Amino acid sequence: MNPASRARRPLSVAAAASALGLLLAGCTSAVSVASAPHAADPACASVVLALPEVLGDLELLDTTSQASAAWGSPEAAVVLRCGVDAPPPTTDRCVTVETPGGPSVDWVTVAGEPDADGATDWTFTTYGREPAVELLVPAAVTAGHSTSFVDQLGPAIALVEPTRSCL
Template sequence: MLPARTFTRRTAVVLAAAALTTMSLAGCSRTIGVEVAPDAADPLCAEVVLAVPDELGGDLPKVPTDAQATAAWGEPGAAVTLRCGVEQVGPAGDCQHVDSGDGTSVDWIVATDGKDTWSFVTYGREPAVEVVVPPAVTEDHSTSFISDLAPAVTQVPATKECQ
């Protein structure tokens, strides 16, 4: 049996090492801040977020977010973000029918802010899903990866289509 003093020192060393490991891992975390949508608590939003892909565009890995019913891919300052539970956008604007490789399709209202930030909001689905693609992503990627989100977004049934 070890003397109490030795046990205390060993315990302190183990606890200090564990604390340093935890702090260093937390420092590597790339959590993306995303504003929660008004209807994020809708149960369909949970299904959407659980079905999102682990990667977009071939090289944008999914990263943690800090809000309910959200997802992000990329890195802070250059991340594609998804929010479920946003307000439904009317049929005005550029409504595009996007087919995915798995046979599903989603109608999106597409907009840009004039500064190369692209916004996609599902049309005809309640709750609506919004995807924002910043200029840092569109410098090296097209927005065609939006079709990769169809399996997740179709967790919300469509009630209308683009005309």
């Protein structure tokens, strides 16, 4: 083997290893998320870029749509969608969540029907901010986790200015 072909060999092995890594990374399944109606709002890009990598002990996952994020496992993911329709004044429970050392965010909270084990799906939608942000927490997550991790979203959500608040 001549010296020139030996010099190229490590590069081709490195290139092949790199291509294999990209191919295997493409095999990880992303969480399928329906795009919100106002996902293209520039404020949503700011929100998504500021989201935490970890929510409680749930790690960030890839998603299939713009202005969305997911944490946990693909089979039971906490899903965030920015750009949902803002809720009008409502009689649903509206709570103010204080972020430690940061902003407070108002959320309309709606519980789903309990499953056979008593765990419940929860939907949190920001109140008084446009575009609104929705957080879906499945029963599979609430069965083993508190939803107190919602406070960790405060700094990202606060990038959308509030125009009204819970009463």
